[in-house]
Amino acid sequence: MDTRGKDDSDFKKQANALKTLRGLRFLRSFRLLVFAKTAKGRQAGILFLTVMSIIFCSAGIIQAIEACNNVGDYKCQDLEIYNAAYFVVITISTLGFGDLVPMSSNGKLAVIGLIFSTSILLPLHISRYSDILSRETEFDKSFKAEKERNPHILICGEVNSGALDFFLRQFLHPNNINWKDKVVILCPGLPSNNLRRILLNSAYEQRVVYLQGSAMLDSDLKRAGAANARLCFVLLNKLSTDGDRNDTASNLLTISLRHHTNDVPLFVQVLKTDNIRHVHMSGASNIICIDELKLGILAKTCVIPGLCAFLCNMLFTFRPFYARSTLWASEFLMGCAHDVYEAKVPEYLDGCLNFSTLALILYQEYGILLLAVRVDNHLDMRLCFLLASFQPSRVPCPTVKRLHTVFLLATYPDAVNQVETLGLPVLQKYIVTLLFGLLVQKARIPNYPKIVDKWQAKSMTEKLRTTIRNSVTSIGLATNPSMLSMDSSRAIPELLKAMEDIAKRRLTGTITRVLPCETEDDIADPSHHDDKDINHLTVHDSLRPPSVMQVETDLSPAKS
Numbered sequence: 001m002d003t004r005g006k007d008d009s010d011f012k013k014q015a016n017a018l019k020t021l022r023g024l025r026f027l028r029s030f031r032l033l034v035f036a037k038t039a040k041g042r043q044a045g046i047l048f049l050t051v052m053s054i055i056f057c058s059a060g061i062i063q064a065i066e067a068c069n070n071v072g073d074y075k076c077q078d079l080e081i082y083n084a085a086y087f088v089v090i091t092i093s094t095l096g097f098g099d100l101v102p103m104s105s106n107g108k109l110a111v112i113g114l115i116f117s118t119s120i121l122l123p124l125h126i127s128r129y130s131d132i133l134s135r136e137t138e139f140d141k142s143f144k145a146e147k148e149r150n151p152h153i154l155i156c157g158e159v160n161s162g163a164l165d166f167f168l169r170q171f172l173h174p175n176n177i178n179w180k181d182k183v184v185i186l187c188p189g190l191p192s193n194n195l196r197r198i199l200l201n202s203a204y205e206q207r208v209v210y211l212q213g214s215a216m217l218d219s220d221l222k223r224a225g226a227a228n229a230r231l232c233f234v235l236l237n238k239l240s241t242d243g244d245r246n247d248t249a250s251n252l253l254t255i256s257l258r259h260h261t262n263d264v265p266l267f268v269q270v271l272k273t274d275n276i277r278h279v280h281m282s283g284a285s286n287i288i289c290i291d292e293l294k295l296g297i298l299a300k301t302c303v304i305p306g307l308c309a310f311l312c313n314m315l316f317t318f319r320p321f322y323a324r325s326t327l328w329a330s331e332f333l334m335g336c337a338h339d340v341y342e343a344k345v346p347e348y349l350d351g352c353l354n355f356s357t358l359a360l361i362l363y364q365e366y367g368i369l370l371l372a373v374r375v376d377n378h379l380d381m382r383l384c385f386l387l388a389s390f391q392p393s394r395v396p397c398p399t400v401k402r403l404h405t406v407f408l409l410a411t412y413p414d415a416v417n418q419v420e421t422l423g424l425p426v427l428q429k430y431i432v433t434l435l436f437g438l439l440v441q442k443a444r445i446p447n448y449p450k451i452v453d454k455w456q457a458k459s460m461t462e463k464l465r466t467t468i469r470n471s472v473t474s475i476g477l478a479t480n481p482s483m484l485s486m487d488s489s490r491a492i493p494e495l496l497k498a499m500e501d502i503a504k505r506r507l508t509g510t511i512t513r514v515l516p517c518e519t520e521d522d523i524a525d526p527s528h529h530d531d532k533d534i535n536h537l538t539v540h541d542s543l544r545p546p547s548v549m550q551v552e553t554d555l556s557p558a559k560s
Contacts, residue, residue: 055088063079154184155167155232156235157249186213186214190212235269251282255282338411341416361430367411
């Protein structure tokens, strides 16, 4: 019996010794390193898991070694797992407060092995991690895109200092509507000294971000926020002698960007016209061929002298000039201050006003020059000239539509708002035409009654909508939310229907209208139009400028 009990005791000791290996299960956590995407993240994970493995595994081993298996054994101690972990931490950190010490001989040997292994493993992983951090620069970080608050654009390809400086001066100019946008540059190499000087400029330091990476890699495109960009530009070296090679590189970048995102517009530069079709098939939204553009401008300059300088002054934004010496220099610098803007045509002018009349009104009122008209969802642009108003048989002048976009030259960005909010009181000044101080009975705005109808319908609709909105708001402040939902569900549809009926009747002429060129008798009596033609050129005195009324009074024939 004694021999059998001794064998059982030895077996229990061997089994307890194997329990010390349970802490090694924590080493399975190294499997998480497969999710690391960068070298820095992987090495940081290795360092963290190594430290945690040493703490937990060593704490479990020391707890098992120091455990008291026999009653009365004074060379042992029962440690909790957190006390064992605390002992390991102060041991590997070389603090050694002395409040916990190993009691058994095996525990002391385990602590010696712990100190040796820790002094080898931790410095090795720390040196590797510091080496990776030393190789990382400020251009390897990621750009955090906030599309709703601060939209950004992406520039990739071959970016040199001259092209970037010119692009930033034009794109981030205070007169440009894009001056609040941020610019992200994605290039394979580190920036040169000239590029660094541009990036450190106080005007661009907070809005321009340079990232080192390739647009061919999806990970670098994610770092640059390509999917959330508002625009993307693919630049190339315009001075390169191998045009096909540069165009092929631009084509590959276009394919990579289009595979990464399908919504961002891509503006791509190419050198040769033969490669335009390939880049277009790759998904480019807009293609700029350097040779085609350069030769086209030179050819037009041969026909129209000075066209090249005119286009440069019109398209490029120049800094303000204060030193004006001679007359011609003053006029030239004043022309350089104009920029191209685009605006929408007001809805009430849909089909009621031609281009030349609108151009004359905007120039005399605000000093704005109209250049061209473009239809939405159409790539073509039509240039119009004021000569059409004087020679309509030779140069047809189009009528502006609600879907048209007009391009204008102005010196301030607020010109867009002035065109889009053009009011009826401004048009009332141009009902008749003055030529050489004499009154000519020719209507400059022949569709003025129609414009008045649309303006009144629009004004009535907006007033009713504002009244409904204010009424619902006042009801909501005076009643509880349940009453607000009940009342508004019945009141709003009825008011909206009444508003639509009033607008329809006003357009069809079934109710009394106030027109500057007709009377209520003419509208009420349809037969009156058969006997007497309505003179649409007769304008009420309250709608004429004082100078116009005076001229008409002086030139009116005497009645017999």
